[in-house]
Amino acid sequence: MERKIVPxxxxxxxxxxxxxxxxxxxxxxxxxxxxxxGAVLITNGGRLEGIFTERDLLMRVVAPGRDPETTQLKDVxxxxxxxxxxxxxxxxxxxxxxxxxxxxxxVMKDGRLFGIVSRRDFTGxxxxxxxxxxxxxxTL
Amino acid sequence: MRRVVxxxxxxxxxxxxxxxxxxxxxxxxxxxxHVGAVLVTTDGRLDGIFTERDMVNRVVxxxxxxxxxxxxxVMTAGPDTIAPTTTAIEALRLMNDGGYRHxxxxERGRLVGIVSRRDFHGxxxxxxxxxxxxxxxxx
Numbered sequence: 001m002e003r004k005i006v007p008x009x010x011x012x013x014x015x016x017x018x019x020x021x022x023x024x025x026x027x028x029x030x031x032x033x034x035x036x037x038g039a040v041l042i043t044n045g046g047r048l049e050g051i052f053t054e055r056d057l058l059m060r061v062v063a064p065g066r067d068p069e070t071t072q073l074k075d076v077x078x079x080x081x082x083x084x085x086x087x088x089x090x091x092x093x094x095x096x097x098x099x100x101x102x103x104x105x106x107v108m109k110d111g112r113l114f115g116i117v118s119r120r121d122f123t124g125x126x127x128x129x130x131x132x133x134x135x136x137x138x139t140l
Numbered sequence: 141m142r143r144v145v146x147x148x149x150x151x152x153x154x155x156x157x158x159x160x161x162x163x164x165x166x167x168x169x170x171x172x173x174h175v176g177a178v179l180v181t182t183d184g185r186l187d188g189i190f191t192e193r194d195m196v197n198r199v200v201x202x203x204x205x206x207x208x209x210x211x212x213x214v215m216t217a218g219p220d221t222i223a224p225t226t227t228a229i230e231a232l233r234l235m236n237d238g239g240y241r242h243x244x245x246x247e248r249g250r251l252v253g254i255v256s257r258r259d260f261h262g263x264x265x266x267x268x269x270x271x272x273x274x275x276x277x278x279x
Contacts, residue, residue, distance in 0.1 A: 029200035038193070054192045055176075057200060062167040065207070068200045120257075124266025131262050 021074030050077030145224035188215030
């Protein structure tokens with residue numbers, strides 16, 4: 001049977017890590033460390049405004065020499081990120097992540113932010129199904 | 141059965157930096173090479189590994205200055221490693237057990253490469269999932 005993002009890949013209730021755009025990169029790093037996650041969702045009144053990942057911290061903050069104490073998430077996040085619908089098939093989401101090289105994708109349900117899916121949430125079988133389409137080399 | 145060398149990696153261009161390099165220098169090099177980990181070496185011997193996750197947890201969350209922090213201070217010193225002849229399944233098992241996304245490959249004390257989780261195939265990951273499901277049933 002075809003696996004769907006909700007409830008097969010992520011459960012019904014995730015504890016989301018949400019911060020406002022005015023939070024600093026340092027705040028985000030602390031919260032990511034506490035929660036052992038690689039991405040923060042930037043929201044305003046429950047509405048998704050952006051995503052900030054450990055890769056963004058490396059590429060957009062530390063490498064260019066910005067100060068994590070004073071840099072706000074709104075200046076270094078990915079604005080209006082791609083999202084996936086809760087009832088999407090697992091392989092559709094994974095194909096998109098593979099193609100566009102995302103490690104995380106926010107999940108929407110009825111127009112609202114519902115959760116987040118990470119590459120590590122997918123099973124070997126999901127990955128095999130996507131490899132059949134893309135081939136092994138492209139699944140980086 | 142795939143082995144890490146030569147089936148998964150072969151003639152890699154490794155990103156190596158000395159322990160005296162700064163975190164900022166490492167970030168610039170990682171961005172240029174599009175990799176998530178740096179191998180910290182002295183004369184070809186592996187001293188440690190430094191990853192994106194370490195950048196978050198040990199540098200920025202901890203309030204250290206990337207310009208004045210050396211890799212020696214924040215790397216994982218003496219990391220777990222595998223041999224070139226290690227099978228894909230064994231390597232993946234070690235990564236799962238340790239929660240690693242990267243694993244250096246060492247032969248007779250010399251660094252020869254690095255594998256990343258994304259280098260493994262879906263069927264290899266599926267085999268390991270079956271294995272851990274079985275252990276759960278037995279346990």
